Amino acid sequence: MSTPATERTNLLGLPRPALETFVAQLGSRPFRARQLMNWVYKRGTGEFAEMTDLAKDFRARLAAQAEVRPPEVVREQRSADGTVKWALRADAAQAFEMVFIPEPDRGTLCISSQVGCALDCSFCSTAQQGFNRNLTTSEIVGQVWLASTQLAREAAGADPAARVTNVVLMGMGEPLANFRNVVPALDILLDDFGFDLSRRRVTLSTSGLVPQIYRLAEVSNVALAVSLHAPDDALRNELVPINRKHPIAELLAACWHYLDEQNGRSVTFEYVMLDGVNDSPAQARAVARLLKGHPAKVNLIPFNPFPGTRYTRSPAPVIQRFRDELLQRGVLATVRRTRGEDIDAACGQLAGKVIDRTTVRLGNKVIGVAIQP
Numbered sequence: 285m286s287t288p289a290t291e292r293t294n295l296l297g298l299p300r301p302a303l304e305t306f307v308a309q310l311g312s313r314p315f316r317a318r319q320l321m322n323w324v325y326k327r328g329t330g331e332f333a334e335m336t337d338l339a340k341d342f343r344a345r346l347a348a349q350a351e352v353r354p355p356e357v358v359r360e361q362r363s364a365d366g367t368v369k370w371a372l373r374a375d376a377a378q379a380f381e382m383v384f385i386p387e388p389d390r391g392t393l394c395i396s397s398q399v400g401c402a403l404d405c406s407f408c409s410t411a412q413q414g415f416n417r418n419l420t421t422s423e424i425v426g427q428v429w430l431a432s433t434q435l436a437r438e439a440a441g442a443d444p445a446a447r448v449t450n451v452v453l454m455g456m457g458e459p460l461a462n463f464r465n466v467v468p469a470l471d472i473l474l475d476d477f478g479f480d481l482s483r484r485r486v487t488l489s490t491s492g493l494v495p496q497i498y499r500l501a502e503v504s505n506v507a508l509a510v511s512l513h514a515p516d517d518a519l520r521n522e523l524v525p526i527n528r529k530h531p532i533a534e535l536l537a538a539c540w541h542y543l544d545e546q547n548g549r550s551v552t553f554e555y556v557m558l559d560g561v562n563d564s565p566a567q568a569r570a571v572a573r574l575l576k577g578h579p580a581k582v583n584l585i586p587f588n589p590f591p592g593t594r595y596t597r598s599p600a601p602v603i604q605r606f607r608d609e610l611l612q613r614g615v616l617a618t619v620r621r622t623r624g625e626d627i628d629a630a631c632g633q634l635a636g637k638v639i640d641r642t643t644v645r646l647g648n649k650v651i652g653v654a655i656q657p
């Protein structure tokens with residue numbers, strides 16, 4: 285009798301050391317884990333029958349007790365600019381989203397880390413949905429596996445450039461609020477026997493959970509992106525409420541620690557451009573003063589609107605001026621090109637379908653959130 289799918293171990297959730305243990309439990313030698321990963325991640329197959337360099341009885345045990353199961357696709361949408369957005373099943377009623385952004389020199393996959401988000405940033409569509417749950421490691425890795433295998437299938441004969449070269453944790457959720465499941469996923473993305481991505485090509489974006497930035501510095505080397513969005517605490521308290529707990533000075537200290545710990549690490553500050561809110565030349569100069577003397581970069585994100593928002597996007601000349609103020613003060617600054625707007629796939633537009641089960645609201649006001657460790 286075969287084991288029901290739900291009881292099988294999903295290999296997409298196991299970084300190499302855990303996979304070695306699992307393989308040993310199945311009576312095989314731990315080094316077989318590398319062969320297995322080679323099939324799963326390099327060749328993109330989850331069919332054990334195809335893994336011909338593994339012993340037949342080992343394959344049979346794998347088929348009975350393991351599986352390679354990515355999230356189920358609920359919906360796929362394609363933008364006129366080539367951007368693809370997938371809604372993926374979280375459970376019977378809920379979905380989370382991922383987005384593939386093809387560019388001439390790279391293909392970036394933007395993945396989610398939670399179903400919804402508890403942090404309630406005032407300009408973010410995901411926040412409006414509230415928080416439901418953390419994604420598991422296999423659901424996080426499964427997004428990359430799903431996109432990579434699908435793009436590889438489609439590329440057979442078509443555009444071979446359309447593949448995942450970069451992964452950004454900038455979809456739904458706060459990755460550092462799901463530290464326990466995110467870190468093993470990062471390990472699999474970077475592992476030579478996993479997706480084998482360089483640490484410069486994997487970016488984790490955080491709203492600024494300071495203690496977790498210090499913890500991340502101990503266990504990972506990925507590129508860090510930090511949602512700054514304001515040059516002073518009064519304004520940042522409004523835009524990114526976690527700032528009340530971890531104000532700008534503490535956040536920046538954590539960022540510089542992350543940079544100092546190891547050469548070659550990078551930190552980028554994201555700054556959403558909100559018309560008349562945080563986009564004045566004086567505010568640009570204040571940002572420059574905060575970052576002066578550190579090898580940091582600023583990525584200006586034109587605000588992407590969503591239904592019900594009170595904000596509007598800063599006009600292009602205002603964004604250019606803001607960037608120039610930074611550049612003139614020696615702060616590297618770029619403007620993020622908006623992609624996938626016609627399918628609501630741009631930054632901050634990912635809404636998925638979330639049933640909030642933790643945010644405590646009184647009328648329209650959030651009066652409490654639960655953040656999982």
Ligand code: SAH
Pocket residue numbers: 405407408409453454455457458459489490491492509510511554555556585586587588589631632633
């Ligand atoms: N929770 C993580 C990942 C969020 S998404 C974080 O806060 O960093 C990645 C970026 O998109 C963040 O900088 C986020 O602040 C920004 N963002 C959110 N809503 C946006 C919107 N409507 N328009 C533009 N950028 C937005």
